[in-house]
Amino acid sequence: MQHPAATAFNRRTLLKGAGIGALGLFAAPVLAACTGTPSGGGTSASKTLTFGSNASDDVPKRAYAAFVDAFQKKSGDTVKVNTTDHNSFQDKISNYLQGAPDDAFTWFAGYRMQYYSKKGLTADIDDVWDKIGDNYSEGLAKASTGEDGKKYFVPNYNYPWGYFYKKSLWQSKGYQVPKTLDDFEALCKQMKTDGLIPIGFADKDAWPACGTFDYIDMRTNGYQFHMDLCAHKESWNQKKVQDVFDTWKLLLPYQDPAALGMTWQDAAQKLGKGESGMFLLGSFVTQQFTDPATLADIDFFPFPSIAVEGQDAIEAPIDGLMLSKKGGQNQAARDLLAFMGTGAGQLAYWKVDGSNLMTAKDADTSGYTDFSKKLAGVIADAKSVSQFFDRDALPAMATNVLEPAMQSFIKDGTVDLSNIESQAKTQYASE
Missing domain, CATH: 3.40.190.10 (Periplasmic binding protein-like II)
Incomplete structure (x- = not known):
């Protein structure tokens, strides 16, 4: 099969209009997850969802907590966060998605997203992208698209x-x-x-x-x-x-x-x-x-x-959120991903973890330090961008x-x- 990660996308396109101009799979037990949402077609009207996070280090863990808190205040929904050690999450992701996964979970763009989507382990989110698509560059949209042409991923941040x-x-x-x-x-x-x-x-x-x-x-x-x-x-x-x-x-x-x-x-x-x-x-x-x-x-x-x-x-890897197959049936989970596709959602995260760069076009970058601007500039000036080996292969x-x-x-x-x-x-x- 053709591997989409082998197709380059220009970083200037990736950041156009954006304001600033790791990992084994088949061994180990299933990650802990919570009670599920109703099965069957369509989405449930549940006001609760579970969120599986690999953000186990202190700063990103607090940043996702701030993001979740902002979403809960905006939506009135309740989010139960399940945080797993970063490396363990990645090592066990296949069993996790095939077992009892959370509704939404942290993951990566490009080939790493496409691989599991092709396996039928994640839910497409074209309806979410109907709402947030204008807030992303063409390059970021491409990095969020599966081999079948459907969207499966919402970018949060990237970093060089x-x-x-x-x-x-x-x-x-x-x-x-x-x-x-x-x-x-x-x-x-x-x-x-x-x-x-x-x-x-x-x-x-x-x-x-x-x-x-x-x-x-x-x-x-x-x-x-x-x-x-x-x-x-x-x-x-x-x-x-x-x-x-x-x-x-x-x-x-x-x-x-x-x-x-x-x-x-x-x-x-x-x-x-x-x-x-x-x-x-x-x-x-x-x-x-x-x-x-x-x-x-x-x-x-x-x-x-x-x-x-x-x-x-x-x-310059791109990190963000996806829905498990089960999570695709939960409207609250879809709403969580839609919130991540807004400047308000990304700013809630970035205010705690300023080491990364926001990707939404309407994100308020006025708080960027000269260092952050330098990092963004290096990405913007690059003619080609790779995602890192464990994401590109x-x-x-x-x-x-x-x-x-x-x-x-x-x-x-x-x-x-x-x-x-x-x-x-x-x-x-x-x-």
Whole structure:
């Protein structure tokens, strides 16, 4: 089958008029969910719904609580929120949706949404988009559309991936933002000489390393090759992919040697304390900087250029809400998603979690800091956008094949591309 994630959409279109111009599937028990809504055709007139959330970290958890509170006040409906550990939610999503899921749940746009919709595990929300469609750009609408042409997803926010660092530390050391890989390597050497961990890195949860792989691949082989590789239109067992790992191997001596035992939250704390020089992650990393002075000291730069297309492509995942098949029968759940498609709904979330960027055209962005505007500008200036490997590729390919291979590579610097290709053939043939 054709994988829609392999089709590029231009980020300028994605943000036009928008105001600012991870993950195994088939093993583990079903996530906890609540009593259901009536079965059968149509929607129920229930004034209650359940909401399954993967926002287990403190900041996003409070942000979704604020969003839910705003919805309840507006609608008079009652929402019961069931929050599950972020990684566990993603690891168990298939069993969750096939078991007793909540009515609405947090998830991701693009291929990650399309995969489960194609399996018939989620409800289409074309009626919701009839209400909110004008509030989104064409690109965001495309990212919310299933292979059957129906809408299944309502975007809440997006965020860029790049290198985050402390301005005061860099100023004290005289460091300059690198534009090329050579500049980047030279900077890493200097940081190591200065007693720092040059590259903050954490991969205990397996998915963070995908960001490094994605960027090196896009910078080495181009955006379209990367998307075709995600869709298995390109073989893993070829020189172009080996080049990616060979380049990454040059950076391994500069990564945190404790990476495989740390979560991204651990690595963020090291960055905040000035123990590491920079950290590649999404802008949600700033959730960890609760001290206003530290937060104000954080800056960002895009992944440096390597061989082709300069810094044209960027990783900027889109997060939002979906309905389970059961939830599609509950009008209150549909109303919750419609509220997420408004500036008022997104602002309620963003006021608590300002690390991300609102996506609704009527969202009030007057509260954006210069840093938020910079993040939005980097996305807007990108010629192509990727969603992150575990969202752009077959879910099982990410969890069962690439992520373990990357952890092994981080440990000893070796990778077996023939084995990855063999497993990829098996995974994609089953689809």
